[in-house]
Amino acid sequence: IDTGKVQTIAGVVTQGARTGQGWVTFFTVKVSDDGYQWKDVRCQWRFQGNTDASTKKRNMFNYPVTARYIRIYPKSYHRRVAMRAGVLICMMPCNGGELRYRLDKGNMLSMTDGPALDAAWGSGFFAGDDGYRFGPGKGLQVDQDVEGCMNNHKKGKIKEKDLNSAYTIVLNTKLDQTWRWARLINSKGWGDKGLYFHLYRLRLVGSPLACTQRFLPHQWFTIGMTRDDKGTIALYANGALCAKGAPMVLKGYELDRNNIDFFHDDGNENSAGYVKDVWVYNKALNEKEMADLAGCRLSEFGTPCARTIVFSPRKSQTKYSSIYANNKPGYGYGQGTLNSPRSWSAAARTNQWMQIDVDMVRSVAGIVTQGRREARQWVTGFTVQTSLDGITWVPVQCGVEFEANRDQNTKVRTIFRRPVKARYVRILPTRYYNWVSMRAGVLTCERKCEKGELQYPFRGNFMSATKGPNLDAPWGEGNWDRWDSLGYRFYRGQGLIVDESRCINPSNWTVLVKARFDQTHGWRKLFGSDTWGWDGLYINQQFQMMPKSSMMKCNERILPNTYYNFMMSRGAGGMVNLYLNGYKCSWGVPPFHQGFKPSPTSLEFFHGPNHQHSAGYVKRIAVWDRVLSDEECATESECKLAEVASQCNSTVTLIPPYSRMKVSSYHHHPRPGSQCNAGRLGSSSAWCPRHRDKSEWIEIDVGFVHRIAGVVTQGRGDGWWWTTRYFVKVSVDGRKWRKVECGRIF
Structure with a gap:
């Protein structure tokens, strides 16, 4: 020997x-x-x-x-x-306050001297590279005297108060079972308390400390437990910190000065297994030292997040290890973004990944996952790797396996213990149901909104284009139009909400909603706040405020399945303005809710009480931290305001000759003033365009620049034809045209 x-x-x-x-x-x-x-x-x-x-x-x-x-x-x-x-x-004094046992070397001696491990409850056997095989309850023990290396006391006479209470214990082990109680670490005086596996979790019994990752049987894990001299306990899995706290029992889990037990319980809470390495230190190692001991490279930590947002990537920001049927990213089985109509489905079952580029190096706080929308396929477990450059990859939390989905569409949020600094994020499925299919996004730190604006363009996600918080769908999510032409589809009661507190001043603000509703008769909630109760902006054939006593209503009739730009601003003194498609249609100082001053943490859209809501689509929501001018409101609604003239004391009806009238088209090419080209008021016929669409028009030249107060229309004098709705454009020179009241439908 x-x-x-x-x-x-x-x-x-x-x-x-x-x-x-x-x-x-x-x-x-x-x-x-x-x-x-x-x-x-x-x-x-x-x-x-x-x-x-x-x-x-x-x-x-x-x-x-x-x-x-x-x-x-x-x-x-x-x-x-x-x-x-x-x-x-x-036995020699251990070197440096360390005990290092390499059981795959075929003995129980410490490589740093000190006491040997003892199979105090029955021997197992050495199994070569798998280390030492122990049976149920036949664990190992370190037994040292009071002068032992773990008792790093002061020199001279030993006193109780001088004994060292800090330690680190690390086990490289795999157990036959981790579902039932299986003790890992114990010390004299701990009783039934100590470090256990139970229900595939690592738990410090007697305290709330537990690691959430799954520890499956017959797999190698490096398990660590540290205690500092103040009684703070930290648990580690494969080198990554997974739980930390200061338990109040057992003097913060102080070790007995003579005794440390491994894999042994006096009852039946044991498991057989293998152990390769046992490390014991008379100090608490830090996170980096624990990671190094487990052979793990830690990710660079990012700035802690005050609040997070969901970064849902565009198709150009995703890559995949493989795609089923060789589809291209963004099409078919390559639609891995959250809320997509299908999912990413891999071409193989193993060694697959989905990669997301979050635009720039930022703090990444976690992952959000979904299954495949139209089939019972989803990922149940995954690991994550991150990179600053897309070349060098570092496992998050030393490769810990995170729990994922249990159904197709529920979004599961996975929060990292600490945010990591990264630009590229790879999600690597480890377990799945039926097939490797997944939709995913990244949780990043919310950043302060730019220029006091929140701009939500609804391009497949709820993110603001000007940073700031995401919109949230607390009452259930709708669907996304695949080509972004219709926007986001919400159903009855499925409204949206945003916490604007870090961006918007509730005393001075403007909000824009570009939306269309399936129904516009009956009360349909458009916009509100939790402090307003049932009150707020509604559609009931017209755009108006509730309560009715606010006396704020726009005259134009709101049509179903038609997009409108609805705007509201609130300024100093509670002055409220309503705009429809960019045109100011109502204003006042309503005496309700402090002039409709919203809650600082809640702006709500489309969700009303007692079924007072409608399904519909929304293409854009924008919020400003100021009152926009009339011109700005028109511009944001894609409207160019006609030049406003002074008010008329009285009006007259101008009926020009046919020589000053033009039309886009007419039936049968008649001469002006006959048949379907007789568009003057009081004619025996009417102007009848060739096509029944919204591109047709009749033009009147009033002779010179006038103040025009309105128009007068009639139907056909010799038949049952008439126009029921129209909008008006005006021009000074006949070349540049602008819509009256931003395209108001008369």
């Missing part, structure tokens, strides 16, 4: 064959410093060996000897020569 170095040897320990087929009854011993020149121990003294196959027989030399190598020579035996043997060496 090579003991590794020249040291003091006190004796030998022997056993018979594990199979019980034989043992050595007497033997002699020789020792050597170099493995070449050998000396007898006690002049070829015949040491008594074993009397059975399993009992360990200790033989102490009369006087310890100094040597590195030791040879045992059997002299007599039972049945056949069969022996298992070890060496008794003098």
Whole structure:
């Protein structure tokens, strides 16, 4: 036996064959410093060996000897020569307050001296590269005296208050079962408390500390537990911090000064398994030291997030390891963005990933996942890697496996223990239901909105184009139009909400909603705030405020399935303005809710009480931290205001000659004033365009620039035809045209 170095040897320990087929009854011993020149121990003294196959027989030399190598020579035996043997060496103080046991080396000695591990409850066996195999309840123990290396006390007389209470314990192990209770670490005086596996989780029993990741049986894990001198406990999985706190029991889980137990419980809360490495330190290692010990490279930590948003990427910001049927990203089975009509489905079952580019290096706080929308396929577990450059990748939390989905459409949020700094994020499925199919987004830190604006363009996600918070759908999500032409589809009661507190001043603001409703008769909530109760902006054939006593209503009739730009502003003194398609249609100072001053944390859209809401589509929502001018409101609604003239005291009806009238088209090419080209008021017929669409027009030249107060229309004088709705454009020169009242439908 090579003991590794020249040291003091006190004796030998022997056993018979594990199979019980034989043992050595007497033997002699020789020792050597170099493995070449050998000396007898006690002049070829015949040491008594074993009397059975399993009992360990200790033989102490009369006087310890100094040597590195030791040879045992059997002299007599039972049945056949069969022996298992070890060496008794003098225990040396451990180096640097560390105990390092490499059980895959075939012994229980510490590589840094100090006490050996002891199989106090029954022996297992060494299993080569898998280390030491122990049976249920047959764990290991470190037993040291009060001068031992874990008791890093002050020099001189030992006092209780001087004993060291900080420690680190690390186990590289795999267990046969992790579902039932299985104790990992115990110390005298802890009773039934200690570190356990239970329900695939790592738990410090007697405290609320637990690691949320799954620890499956028959898999290797590096489990760590540290305690600092103030009683703060930290738990680690594969080098990553997974739980931390300061338990109030057992003096913060102080170790007994003599005793540390591994894998043993006095009851039945045990599991068989393997252990390769046991490390014990008389100090609390920090996060980096624990990661290094487990062979893990930690991600660079980002700035902690006050609030998070969901970054849902465009198709150009996603990459995939493979796509089923070789579809292109963004099409078919390559639609991995959140809320997409399908999902990303991999071409293979293993070693797959989805990659998201979050535009720039930023703090990444977690992941959001969904399954496949139209089929029962989803990912149930995954790991995450991040990169600053798309080339070098670092596992998040040392490769911890995160829990994912249990159905197709529920969004599952996974929060990292600490945000990491990254631009590229890879999600690597480890478990799945039916197939590797997933939709995903990234949780990033919310950033302050730019220029006091929130701009939501609804391009497949709820993100603001000017930073700031995301919109949220707390009452259920609708659907996204695949080509973005219709926007976001919301159903009855499925409104949206945003917490604008970090961006918008509730005293001075403007909001724009570009939307269309399936129904516009009956009260349909458009916009409100939680402090307004049932009141707010509504559609009931007209755009108006509730309560009715606000006396704020726009005259134009709101049509179903037609897009409108609805705007509202609130300024100093509670002055409220309403705009429809950019044109101011009502204003006043309503005496309700402090002039409709919203809650600082709640702007709500499309969700009303008692079914006072409609399904519909929304293309844009915008909020400004100021009152926009009339011109700005028109511009934001894509309207160019006609030049406003002074009010008329009275009006007259101008009926021009046919020489000053033009039309876009007419039936049968008649001359002006006859048949379907007779558009003057009071004619016997009418103007009848060739096509029944909204592109047709009739034009009147009033002769010179006038103040025009309105128009007068009639139907056809010789038939039952008439126009029911129209809008008006005006021009000063006949070339540049602008809509009256921003396209108001008369």
